[in-house]
Amino acid sequence: MKIAILGFGSVGKGLARIINEKNLGIIITAVGDSKSGIIDNKGLDICKILDNKEKTGLCGDMKITPELILNSADYDVLVEVTPTNADTGQPALEYIKYALSKGKSVVTSNKGPIALEYSNLLKIAEENKCFLRFEAAVCGAIPIIHALEHGLAGNNIKRIYGVFNGTCNYILTRMSDEKLTYQQALLEARELGYAEADPTYDIKGIDAAIKLVILANTILGFHKTLDDVDITGIDNIPSDALQLAGEDEKTIRLIGEIDVENEKLRVSPRILLKNHTLVVQDTLNAVTAETDLAGNVTLIGKGAGSVETASSIISDLLFIRECNGRRY
Amino acid sequence: MKLEIKDSPGQLVAALKPVSDVGGNIKSVIHERDPLSESKTLDVEITLELPEGKLDDLKNLLKKSGVSILRIGEERFLIRKSVILIGHLIHTDLSDTVDRIDGTGFAEVGELSMIMPAVNEPTSAKLTIKSDSIEDITRAMDLLRDISRQKGILIVEPLEGI
Known part of the structure; x- marks a missing residue:
């Protein structure tokens, strides 16, 4: 399976390193960041590229643009891991649309395009008989x-x-356990x-x-936007409230x-018993699904991190390969 | 309530049926037979929840089925919900906030504990609303949300029991 990676920040680098170390049958033929790119259809020398990026801040040649990679590299799947823009989804949205319209499957960790245009992207993918997967966009390593x-x-x-955050x-956690101020x-x-x-x-x-919007639109078939979510953050929570x-x-x-029944999305600080399943420590994420047959199912895991996010991307890549009858 | 019923088959059912007839919910039944007792009656203690205003109906129905009531201990507002309020609670007249909940007739503020912060910092208070039914608690919470919106107070609600 040949992949092109667009976005060479923490997630992109982590992914490249793991693919290089593990024998997964995945070959990276192109890498592009915001300033440069590199293509080798026989497979790139990842160690060298990681080294370059470390030293120069560039992964390759400044003449090689994302557009050039999308057009001329040999890849089965585009891995799109550029930074999220929640307002426009760009430039990722165009990259994803372009790849899908050429019949190339896409795996992304990017919340913007999925939250904004899932139904449209899915239509393009279905018309072109390819896959769009985005496990890494919601809760990092958790296969939600x-x-x-x-x-x-x-x-x-x-x-x-x-x-979810x-x-x-x-x-x-720190305000509660160590009585720190916000x-x-x-x-x-x-x-x-x-x-x-x-x-x-x-x-x-x-x-x-945004993660709720993604789950609502992709799993539940809703048509929600960020404006439909009733949002309260944590920036007005004093440590007194945690002491109480x-x-x-x-x-x-x-x-x-x-x-689900009322199609309502809400993010707010809530009171939970300290021994509640969802009271996880530090940066962990935890999600419960209430279902009719399975009852409550809770998944707990790391919500961010370079290797953790790469785990979800790799799982999507291998899923696509499996669905294609291991043709790649 | 504590009831006196005849010690013969079917009497306990006869004593409990009126509870469901008026829409009540039996929480527990203590039915003790004193082997030394010569009496032809039994004492039964039942704990139940009744919809507002149904107690008189229940008393009448029990009387009709020949059950005598020995004692009724009434306790109201068994359902509770604690929230944390954050904001300028004193300056936005906390007693008015409490009065407006108490004034509904179907809910009241049971407990209130507060931490006084430094000057100009928002105050945090834990407020427990008590009521008779989930519906009434929900109505009281809707009212509290309205009041908080008007007064610019942040409510932190419990996750469970929404």
Whole structure:
């Protein structure tokens, strides 16, 4: 199976490294970042490219653009792991559309295009008899899409709820356990690389809301946008509130929730018993699906990280290969 | 309530049936037979939930089936929900917030505990609303959400029992 990777940040590099180390039968024929690109249809020398990227900040030749890679590289699947733009989905959206329209399957970790244009992208994929997979876009390493789509096939899903944002979970864990103030916990999260320099997306609940929109539109067939989600973040939670909750052996977590019957999406800080299944520590994510046949099923795991996200991408790649009768 | 019923077959059922007839829900039945008792009656203690205003109907039905009521201990507002309010609670008249819940007649504020923060910081308070039924708690929560929206207060609600 030959793949082209667009986006060579933390996720792209992690993926390339793992494919290079593990014998998965996957060959990387092209890599492109925002400034450069490199193509070798016989398979790239990944170690050299990683080295280059480290030293120069470039993965290849500045003349090789994403468009050139999409057009001229030999690949079965495009792995699209460029940064998310939640407003327009670009430039990823165009890359994905282009590949799908050429009959190339796409695996992406990018929330923007899936949240904004899933039904359209799926149509293009179906017309061109190829696959669009996006396991890595929701909850990092947790195979939530696969579990809901295939593992729980035949079930009616009544409710999906849980911890969808590791940054908020880390901050609330530290505020609860160590009585840190919100500002202290945020600072700590930044120092550890768990929070972005501009943490707005995470702490305002927007990141969790996008994940709900993706699950709602892809698994449940809704047509939701970010505006349909009732969002409250954690930036106004004082540590006093966590101390009050703690008096009753409870705590506060940022919970994303899809009420399937009423088609309602909500992200808000909620009170949970400290021993509740969804009260996970640090940057973990945890999601419960309430179903008619299987009852409650909860998945817990790492919601971010380069290797963790690569795990979901690889699983999508191998799924596509399996569905194609191992033709690649 | 504690009931006195005849010690003969079918009497316990006769005593419990009126509860469901008025839409009540039996929580427990304690039915003790004292072997030393010469009496031809039995004492039965039942704990139940009744819809608002149905107690008189139940009393009448029990009387008709020949059951005498020895004692009724009424306890209201068994269902509770605790939320945490965050904001300028004092400056937005906390007693008015509480009064508006209490004034509904179907719910009341049971407990309130507060942490006073530094000046100009928002206050956090844990507030427990008590009511008779899930429906009434839901109505009271809707009211609290309205009040909070008006006053710019953030409510942190429990996850379970939505």
